[in-house]
Amino acid sequence: MTYKIVASQCTSxxxxxxxxxxxxxxxxxxxxxxxxKKCTECIGYFDVPQCVAVCPxxxxxxxxxxxxxxxxxx
Amino acid sequence: xDDSRSFETYEAEPAPAPLDDIMQKIAEHKGCxxxxxxxxxxxxSGASENDMPAEIWEKVKNHPCxxxxxxxxxxxxxxxxxxxxxxxxxxxxxxxxxxxxxxxxVVSEKLSPEQAAKKVLAVASAIPQMTVxxxxxxxxxxxxxxxxxxxxxxxxxxxxxxxxxxxTNGLALPDHVETIKKFNVDHVTITINMTNPDIGAEIYPWVxxxxxxVTGKEAAKILTDRQLxxxxxxxxxGILCKVNSVMIPGINDDHLVTVNREVKSRGAFLHNIMxxxxxxxxxxxxxxxxxxxPSAQExxxxxxxxxxxxNMMRHCRQCRADAVGLLGExxxxxxxTEKIMEMEVDYDLSxxxxxxxxxxxxxxxxxxxxxxxxxxxxxxxxxLKILVAVATKGSGRINEHFGHADEFQIYELSSGGAKFVxxxxxxxxxxxxxxxxxxxxxxxxxINDCTAVFVAKIGHCPKEDLLKAGIEPVDQYAYxxxxxxxxxxxxxxxAKIKSGEITHVTRGxxxxxQGAFVSVDA
Numbered sequence: 028m029t030y031k032i033v034a035s036q037c038t039s040x041x042x043x044x045x046x047x048x049x050x051x052x053x054x055x056x057x058x059x060x061x062x063x064k065k066c067t068e069c070i071g072y073f074d075v076p077q078c079v080a081v082c083p084x085x086x087x088x089x090x091x092x093x094x095x096x097x098x099x100x101x
Numbered sequence: 102x103d104d105s106r107s108f109e110t111y112e113a114e115p116a117p118a119p120l121d122d123i124m125q126k127i128a129e130h131k132g133c134x135x136x137x138x139x140x141x142x143x144x145x146s147g148a149s150e151n152d153m154p155a156e157i158w159e160k161v162k163n164h165p166c167x168x169x170x171x172x173x174x175x176x177x178x179x180x181x182x183x184x185x186x187x188x189x190x191x192x193x194x195x196x197x198x199x200x201x202x203x204x205x206x207v208v209s210e211k212l213s214p215e216q217a218a219k220k221v222l223a224v225a226s227a228i229p230q231m232t233v234x235x236x237x238x239x240x241x242x243x244x245x246x247x248x249x250x251x252x253x254x255x256x257x258x259x260x261x262x263x264x265x266x267x268x269t270n271g272l273a274l275p276d277h278v279e280t281i282k283k284f285n286v287d288h289v290t291i292t293i294n295m296t297n298p299d300i301g302a303e304i305y306p307w308v309x310x311x312x313x314x315v316t317g318k319e320a321a322k323i324l325t326d327r328q329l330x331x332x333x334x335x336x337x338x339g340i341l342c343k344v345n346s347v348m349i350p351g352i353n354d355d356h357l358v359t360v361n362r363e364v365k366s367r368g369a370f371l372h373n374i375m376x377x378x379x380x381x382x383x384x385x386x387x388x389x390x391x392x393x394x395p396s397a398q399e400x401x402x403x404x405x406x407x408x409x410x411x412n413m414m415r416h417c418r419q420c421r422a423d424a425v426g427l428l429g430e431x432x433x434x435x436x437x438t439e440k441i442m443e444m445e446v447d448y449d450l451s452x453x454x455x456x457x458x459x460x461x462x463x464x465x466x467x468x469x470x471x472x473x474x475x476x477x478x479x480x481x482x483x484x485l486k487i488l489v490a491v492a493t494k495g496s497g498r499i500n501e502h503f504g505h506a507d508e509f510q511i512y513e514l515s516s517g518g519a520k521f522v523x524x525x526x527x528x529x530x531x532x533x534x535x536x537x538x539x540x541x542x543x544x545x546x547x548i549n550d551c552t553a554v555f556v557a558k559i560g561h562c563p564k565e566d567l568l569k570a571g572i573e574p575v576d577q578y579a580y581x582x583x584x585x586x587x588x589x590x591x592x593x594x595x596a597k598i599k600s601g602e603i604t605h606v607t608r609g610x611x612x613x614x615q616g617a618f619v620s621v622d623a
Contacts, residue, residue: 039211040240042185046312073312080314083189 030076031091033081034058036084043088049060052078061088068097157370158350158518160287160341162459163232164264169415169521173497174460177233178224180217181210182248186240188308191386192347192377202439211239214248216438218255222446224436225260237268237290243277253284259502260448268345272308272324274331282338286372290373291328294362298322303352306386308375311565329367336368343414348395348403349387350377355422361407372407373414376400376613397611398623401522415523457488467497473585475518478588481595485605486515489590490525490548490572491583492556499578503559509548512587514594519587525611545570550611552594555586571606 032043033079044052044059049072051065061078069076078088165172212220225231234256236242241251266288269283274291281289295301301321308320315323335342344364346357348391353360361372377394379387386392396404404413453597490509492501508526511518525547527540548554557580564574570610578586597603 038184040184040186042187042240042244042309045185045245046309075313077312080312081185081187082311084188 028068028090028092028096029063029094030068030078031063031090032059032061032078033087033089034060036087040082040083042081042083046077046081048072048077061064061091063091063094066097070097111239143300144301157509158262158340159515164266164288167235167516170464170497173493173495174230174464175233176228176231177235178221178231179235179237180212180252181239182212182214182217182252183238183242183245184211184237184240185244186238186270187244187310188241188270188320189306190270191304191306191392191436192349192379192388194384194388210438212438214251214255216441217252218259219446220441221256221263221440222259222448223441223444225263225453226448227358227435227445228432229453230460231263233264233266233288233455235266235268238417241270242267243269243273245544246273246277246280250280251286253286257284260450262453263448266290268292269331270324271328271331272310273327274402275327275334278331278334278338278340281335281340286340288341290345291332292345292347293325293328293332293360293364294349295321295345295356296325296329296360296547297356298325300353300356301325304349329363332364332367332369341370342368343367343373345375347377348400350393350395350399352392354399354403357403358406361411369411371412371414374400374404374407394613397523397547397613398527400613402521463496467582467584470582471519471588474585478516478518478592481516481592483516485595485598486513487552487591487594487605488513488550488608489575489587490551490554491587492554493583497583498580499555499583500557500580503554503556503563503574506544506556509544509551509554510583511548511551512583514591515588519584519591527614541566545572546612548572548611550608552606552608553590555583555590571608 032052039054039058041054041059046052046068047061049065049067051062051084052059053062054060082088161171163171163175165175165177207259221234236249236252249267256263256265259592263285265286267286268290269292271291271293274289294304298318298321301324302318305321305324307314307316308324309315310323332342332344344354344360346360348354348357357374361374364372377387377392379385379392379394381388381391390586404415407413489512491499491512492503492506493499493510494501506527508524510521511523511525513522514520527544527547544563545567549570551572553575554567555575556577557576558573559576567574575590578590594603598605
């Protein structure tokens with residue numbers, strides 16, 4: 028799995044972009060998006076996903092169930 | 102942009118209890134007592150050239166936020182280059198904008214550092230009295246250090262005469278003091294709402310710290326430690342530091358007297374206690390749970406109780422993170438990114454200097470006029486104090502029509518002279534919330550604690566209604582200097598009491614208008 032950003036809730040504050048250890052987050056059409064190919068759920072870097080921890084709007088950075096769970100080293 | 106946040110609701114008459122608590126605190130608060138009625142600028146934000154060391158005067162004399170006197174003449178602008186924040190405040194809703202510090206409004210657009218630099222040059226060319234560039238959000242400047250310092254770098258290169266300042270929640274401050282110094286940022290504002298983590302836990306749901314979200318008392322403890330450490334580091338480096346505090350009745354109102362003592366002992370130059378802006382439309386935690394803001398009397402009592410050797414700021418307009426113009430005015434709509442990118446900017450430093458020299462002349466004339474008038478008050482030694490409201494467009498003169506005023510400046514008159522003690526906004530009364538309501542009633546509620554209102558001009562009808570409400574409309578000082586006129590009025594007032602022509606009446610409380618200051622054209 029990977030994280031995704033609920034576009035309708037994103038305030039476009041950019042806080043997540045700088046915290047992402049994988050540089051997976053970028054601005055697209057006014058809100059921020061996570062590149063599912065780069066997201067590692069912060070496994071191997073931090074105890075908690077950084078985008079979730081820093082996002083000012085709760086339930087905006089959420090697990091994207093359409094992708095398989097991230098496997099470290101996969 | 103979404104203007105709906107500025108719509109206001111009026112609250113029921115606030116409970117009197119907190120005021121009593123504050124009064125009690127005044128009695129207990131020895132460390133920061135009010136100075137005797139010498140008339141000397143104990144309200145330091147109103148301090149003049151002779152009241153402070155020359156090097157500090159140089160730093161504040163044309164900074165509208167650091168000098169009450171300067172705010173009549175000089176303008177500031179904020180550029181919204183810093184959207185990210187590292188803490189959450191219960192008075193802030195990130196869905197629109199961060200209401201942390203004095204910028205509760207929305208920002209129309211984010212700017213890149215390059216766009217911001219161009220905007221600053223365009224505005225500085227159009228408004229020669231624009232002397233200060235601040236970065237105040239809409240998030241926290243130091244949570245966006247790259248964008249913040251890049252902006253400073255570009256502006257310092259292109260417009261070296263513009264003073265740079267920033268406003269922060271303080272969490273990241275100790276990490277950036279060296280850089281702040283390197284870029285010659287000589288004014289920094291820290292928002293400190295508490296030094297007690299128990300109280301902090303009621304204001305801050307969380308902070309983002311060392312890659313984790315920390316909540317509760319632990320979060321507040323980290324925040325207060327970092328804020329006070331940052332403050333100490335700034336003052337040790339000779340950087341002028343202002344502390345902003347949001348007065349939240351029932352949560353930190355009593356405690357702010359302690360905060361005042363703590364920040365003073367660490368060398369803060371100025372303390373700005375602002376009323377909480379809280380309304381359900383803002384979508385903030387406090388707005389939604391019904392937390393009220395203070396009344397005008399409660400705010401003034403707390404500010405008075407903290408006044409002593411410490412300078413208190415009372416002219417803050419709690420402006421937006423993209424405001425442009427004199428305090429109390431917002432010309433940001435004239436300078437949208439679209440308009441700016443089309444502008445040919447010719448930055449003419451000498452024209453700006455010539456203009457500012459004129460302002461200095463006018464300013465000195467104002468001070469001389471006040472001092473001359475003040476001398477005629479010598480010998481009057483009465484306990485009596487009254488408040489008067491003034492309609493002004495700036496320059497320290499009574500030069501606004503009653504019906505056109507967006508705000509009134511409030512002066513306290515005593516045998517010590519005329520002291521600026523605050524302002525009351527009455528703008529946008531018809532734009533929402535209670536459009537049916539008579540605009541005049543709004544004005545009367547906002548200046549209900551005043552004995553008189555000074556205007557350049559006023560119509561017959563509002564004149565009568567004001568008199569009925571016990572507020573004397575005064576147009577005889579139209580276009581004169583505010584302080585000189587106020588002292589002259591006070592002298593007359595005392596004479597009329599002595600002769601029995603009038604009786605002094607103690608006025609009631611007044612309402613602080615909720616909502617952000619927004620440009621009418623926006």
